[in-house]
Amino acid sequence: MAQRADPSTSAGFRALCDDLGLCFGGDYNPEQWPRSVWNDDVELMVRAGVNLVTVGVFSWAAIEPSPGERAFGWLDDVLDLLHRNGIAVDLATPTASPPPWLGHLHPETLPVDADGVRLVAGSRNQFSPASAVYRSHALAIARDLAERYADHPAVRMWHVGNEYGQLDHGDEAAREFRGWLKRRYGTIERLNDVWGTTVWSQAYRSFDEILPPRRTPYLVNPAQSLDFRRYTSDQLLLCYTEQRDAIRATGARQPITTNFMGFFPHVDYWSWSDEVDVVADDEYPDPASEHAAADIALVQDLMRSLGHGRPWMLMEQAIGAVSWREHNLPKTSGAARLGVLQAVAHGADGVAFFQWRQSHSGAERFHSAMVPHAGADTEVFRGVERLGADLRRLKPVVGHSVEASVGILFGWPSWWAGEEPARPTGRLRTLEQVQRWYRELWRRGVAADVVRPGAELDVYRVVLVPHSYLIEPDTAAALHRAVAAGTRVVIGPFSGVADRNGRILQGRSPVLLHELIGASGEEWTALPEGPTLLQVDEAWDVGAPVAATASVFAERLRSDGAEVLAMFGDGALAGHPAVTRHRFAGGRVWYLGAIVSDALLSAVIDDALQDAGVENALGEAVLPGRPLPVGLEAVRRGSALFLLNHGSEAAQVTLPATMHDLLTNSEVGRAVAVQPGAAMVLIEGLTQ
Numbered sequence: 001m002a003q004r005a006d007p008s009t010s011a012g013f014r015a016l017c018d019d020l021g022l023c024f025g026g027d028y029n030p031e032q033w034p035r036s037v038w039n040d041d042v043e044l045m046v047r048a049g050v051n052l053v054t055v056g057v058f059s060w061a062a063i064e065p066s067p068g069e070r071a072f073g074w075l076d077d078v079l080d081l082l083h084r085n086g087i088a089v090d091l092a093t094p095t096a097s098p099p100p101w102l103g104h105l106h107p108e109t110l111p112v113d114a115d116g117v118r119l120v121a122g123s124r125n126q127f128s129p130a131s132a133v134y135r136s137h138a139l140a141i142a143r144d145l146a147e148r149y150a151d152h153p154a155v156r157m158w159h160v161g162n163e164y165g166q167l168d169h170g171d172e173a174a175r176e177f178r179g180w181l182k183r184r185y186g187t188i189e190r191l192n193d194v195w196g197t198t199v200w201s202q203a204y205r206s207f208d209e210i211l212p213p214r215r216t217p218y219l220v221n222p223a224q225s226l227d228f229r230r231y232t233s234d235q236l237l238l239c240y241t242e243q244r245d246a247i248r249a250t251g252a253r254q255p256i257t258t259n260f261m262g263f264f265p266h267v268d269y270w271s272w273s274d275e276v277d278v279v280a281d282d283e284y285p286d287p288a289s290e291h292a293a294a295d296i297a298l299v300q301d302l303m304r305s306l307g308h309g310r311p312w313m314l315m316e317q318a319i320g321a322v323s324w325r326e327h328n329l330p331k332t333s334g335a336a337r338l339g340v341l342q343a344v345a346h347g348a349d350g351v352a353f354f355q356w357r358q359s360h361s362g363a364e365r366f367h368s369a370m371v372p373h374a375g376a377d378t379e380v381f382r383g384v385e386r387l388g389a390d391l392r393r394l395k396p397v398v399g400h401s402v403e404a405s406v407g408i409l410f411g412w413p414s415w416w417a418g419e420e421p422a423r424p425t426g427r428l429r430t431l432e433q434v435q436r437w438y439r440e441l442w443r444r445g446v447a448a449d450v451v452r453p454g455a456e457l458d459v460y461r462v463v464l465v466p467h468s469y470l471i472e473p474d475t476a477a478a479l480h481r482a483v484a485a486g487t488r489v490v491i492g493p494f495s496g497v498a499d500r501n502g503r504i505l506q507g508r509s510p511v512l513l514h515e516l517i518g519a520s521g522e523e524w525t526a527l528p529e530g531p532t533l534l535q536v537d538e539a540w541d542v543g544a545p546v547a548a549t550a551s552v553f554a555e556r557l558r559s560d561g562a563e564v565l566a567m568f569g570d571g572a573l574a575g576h577p578a579v580t581r582h583r584f585a586g587g588r589v590w591y592l593g594a595i596v597s598d599a600l601l602s603a604v605i606d607d608a609l610q611d612a613g614v615e616n617a618l619g620e621a622v623l624p625g626r627p628l629p630v631g632l633e634a635v636r637r638g639s640a641l642f643l644l645n646h647g648s649e650a651a652q653v654t655l656p657a658t659m660h661d662l663l664t665n666s667e668v669g670r671a672v673a674v675q676p677g678a679a680m681v682l683i684e685g686l687t688q
């Protein structure tokens, strides 16, 4: 990589927020509107307290109507207008959507899917990340933009491309993939060994014979597929870093970023996150999901963790409904407000929407926006004004982070390898398990970081490993060190199964962890439909009786010294352990040899949290069976306690002290009721 993110410009986002307060705004696409509307836009932005807008994400055709031409006049005027009105700009390189002329003149810039179909213009994202011609055109426009605007006083941030995630299986992708494989393996013999090409007569004589995993008669080699995913993530990262470096080479000093997409399956954000000056994310929780609030909190904790705890930015979200689901339930303006405050609670120093003004045409004409088709005399826009006012009051949280005592291990290659086809069950899904486990923390008000494989783990009191199919020796060693130092670790089923290339480790499982666990397995098996009964050990104190069952997947385990907390009561595994607990040096390890019922999972997590002495955001010890009131989210960011009621009942809370609510600028006593849909941001001892 030419240069990493620059520490001085990473600090630039902090400086921007120290200056502006929490950033607030949205994607602004003035090229879709006559100039007369621009003045209204800016007037409304000022009214709502918008202080940062992203300009130019889809402006390639407006800037370069024909090859090599540059039409910057309109953009000069937009930036000047925004600046005159005190609105800062996050200026985008428009490289996510090339104009039709590029694919027309250079068809090789268009991506090809796994079936060999070349995708065409008429939508967006029609570029091949491997195409030399695409990349040179993208670099040229990024460089010219930066040369022209690096010193423009409105420009306070750069936004490269948009939501990198394009897949390409074409001939140029094949060439780049081969180069990537050569760099990784050196020789074809090594590649053949790692990919296990003796199976099904797949041995390659040279790298030239290798293709991306295109349509095949039957299952693709999973190691080839895993490497193609790694290559795809790296190739997309190259598209980002080369534009970033071109911007930097013009002398631009603003922070540079691109927008992530949460747990997006095609890009390994752990390998990207140190390349951006500020982590930025696009988030579209589904209002129809009963778990939306907890699941998006997990995404937000991932974003904070990707940036090593530093403030991040919620770059795009919907103020109401999206238009790309089959059935698009809107957020109410109250829910939109809670969502924004939730992002700030989890460490965001900026919140922005897609988009400022709703498009009258195009594919997203029904996607909500801050200024809807009906204009500013609407509930939506009044909600926007209220948000602006709320965010101004939260300036004291700028720069602060969330201290988490629990870490959740998650890595993309493990997710990829763990979901290749042809496993004991296709119903064990990594993200589903991570979400289930995280929800247990969320409803207890316990803060968590998401932790990258290989990181030191002893900084956490509790580490959760819901499902890590790949566990490499460095992660296994970090787990051993952490447990030796007193950390409590809870490990879920089908973890530590394979090495980094997806090759199944030989021996009793999990091969690298069974001494730590004090139990080991010899078979992975799908379970018959319906719940399989488990028996909970009577000596295990879980507060109240627990409905203990397993479903979908289990392991044939035996204890090698661990206590058995629950065992199979019937079926083929009757009498075998399902949940174990093992003391190892200063710490303790729980192992779940099956997908267990929510109640049993909850009891295991309670046990570990209590054993580790973990406290919730209210400063209370976590006790078995005592979560927060249903729907209440409690997060401590710096000294501010965020209470957000996503539920439908008032939540009664006892605070550690009398506090001051930043949102209402008033004192609150120790006993508070947080009404449904309401929020409080409380700090101790403020005198204003």
Ligand code: GLA
Pocket: 162, 163, 282, 284, 316, 317, 318, 322, 323, 354, 364, 367
């Ligand atoms: C993402 C994209 C936007 C827009 C929205 C729609 O945020 O970056 O361009 O398509 O999704 O939800």
